[in-house]
Amino acid sequence: MGVIKEFYKQYLLNNKIRYSAQRDKILDVFLKMERHLSIAQIYELVRNKYPQIGYTTVYRAMNLICKAGIAEKIDFGDGISRFEHKYGQEHHDHLICLNCGKFIEVIDAQIEELQRQLAKTHKFVLKGHKMQLFGTCCDCSKDIK
Amino acid sequence: MGVIKEFYKQYLLNNKIRYSAQRDKILDVFLKMERHLSIAQIYELVRNKYPQIGYTTVYRAMNLICKAGIAEKIDFGDGISRFEHKYGQEHHDHLICLNCGKFIEVIDAQIEELQRQLAKTHKFVLKGHKMQLFGTCCDCSKDIK
DNA sequence: AAATAAGTGAAAATGATTGTCAGTTCCATT
DNA sequence: AATGGAACTGACAATCATTTTCACTTATTT
Ligand SMILES: [Mn+2]
Ligand SMILES: [Mn+2]
Ligand SMILES: [Zn+2]
Ligand SMILES: [Zn+2]
Numbered sequence: 001m002g003v004i005k006e007f008y009k010q011y012l013l014n015n016k017i018r019y020s021a022q023r024d025k026i027l028d029v030f031l032k033m034e035r036h037l038s039i040a041q042i043y044e045l046v047r048n049k050y051p052q053i054g055y056t057t058v059y060r061a062m063n064l065i066c067k068a069g070i071a072e073k074i075d076f077g078d079g080i081s082r083f084e085h086k087y088g089q090e091h092h093d094h095l096i097c098l099n100c101g102k103f104i105e106v107i108d109a110q111i112e113e114l115q116r117q118l119a120k121t122h123k124f125v126l127k128g129h130k131m132q133l134f135g136t137c138c139d140c141s142k143d144i145k
Numbered sequence: 146m147g148v149i150k151e152f153y154k155q156y157l158l159n160n161k162i163r164y165s166a167q168r169d170k171i172l173d174v175f176l177k178m179e180r181h182l183s184i185a186q187i188y189e190l191v192r193n194k195y196p197q198i199g200y201t202t203v204y205r206a207m208n209l210i211c212k213a214g215i216a217e218k219i220d221f222g223d224g225i226s227r228f229e230h231k232y233g234q235e236h237h238d239h240l241i242c243l244n245c246g247k248f249i250e251v252i253d254a255q256i257e258e259l260q261r262q263l264a265k266t267h268k269f270v271l272k273g274h275k276m277q278l279f280g281t282c283c284d285c286s287k288d289i290k
Numbered sequence: 291a292a293a294t295a296a297g298t299g300a301a302a303a304t305g306a307t308t309g310t311c312a313g314t315t316c317c318a319t320t
Numbered sequence: 321a322a323t324g325g326a327a328c329t330g331a332c333a334a335t336c337a338t339t340t341t342c343a344c345t346t347a348t349t350t
């Protein structure tokens with residue numbers, strides 16, 4: 001059994017939440033999936049393997065998985081929440097292509113440090129941040145030109 | 146007549162869009178208002194002065210004002226769009242208090258420069274960015290402690 | 291003035307997300 | 321093993337911000 005599943009079970013145990021068959025299957029799907037899928041896409045994957053599981057249950061399970069710290073809900077500003085892996089992943093931000101929707105995960109230690117300083121300057125206790133750079137990716141720049 | 150209103154009229158003229166009484170009044174309200182108001186709040190202000198103007202018209206007018214480059218729609222991730230002044234304003238990002246909702250407008254030249262470099266590194270043609278720092282503001286830190 | 295185009299506002303539609311609730315499953319206690 | 325309560329499920333309804341529709345009015349052009 002994977003370490004993440006053990007971690008999840010422990011989280012549920014600590015919070016007196018049951019580890020149901022549905023939650024197990026949805027976690028499996030999430031752990032195997034590509035990054036940044038929407039609920040609709042995750043539900044589609046779930047439905048292929050376990051057609052009896054409902055949409056609402058996927059919603060609830062994903063919210064639980066987020067609360068446990070295994071997934072993170074991300075918002076690219078298009079009204080659709082996407083989920084990405086969080087457990088054991090380092091923090092990163094996103095470069096998003098406005099043309100094809102592709103995105104690149106980026107991390108810049110200098111920016112992160114400057115963000116901390118900026119918060120300090122304004123006497124904010126920093127809890128997190130969101131940074132998204134929008135533009136045209138390398139491939140799309142060629143096409144457009 | 147203010148320079149912004151002239152600019153708006155010119156934008157509408159260039160795009161063969163009429164300058165209606167409603168659009169005029171909604172622009173007036175927007176130009177006088179505080180920053181970062183939602184549609185519901187803008188509509189409330191509009192309704193006080195011009196009770197005959199409908200909610201839908203406010204929506205449409207604000208979208209136009211955005212397209213003209215006079216307002217900018219901002220998304221703090223809570224499902225509600227807010228609008229801020231853009232004409233003649235310098236770009237800035239936001240520090241947002243998770244406790245009281247207050248926010249501070251910030252700009253950091255070093256971060257902006259590093260963002261440009263980061264995009265360049267990944268061969269992205271940068272069009273814009275969104276950066277929000279979340280935390281607890283100075284006042285709320287006191288209260289919580 | 292007539293014809294055409296654009297704008298308005300009330301109401302309905304949309305779409306993502308959350309709440310409800312009757313039926314089911316799980317667990318601890320007898 | 322039986323039972324009673326708590327948690328869970330899934331279909332459906334509700335919510336809420338935003339967009340679309342459409343009959344009607346207003347402005348512009350011929
Ligand atoms: Mn990512
Ligand atoms: Mn601002
Ligand atoms: Zn692209
Ligand atoms: Zn605060």
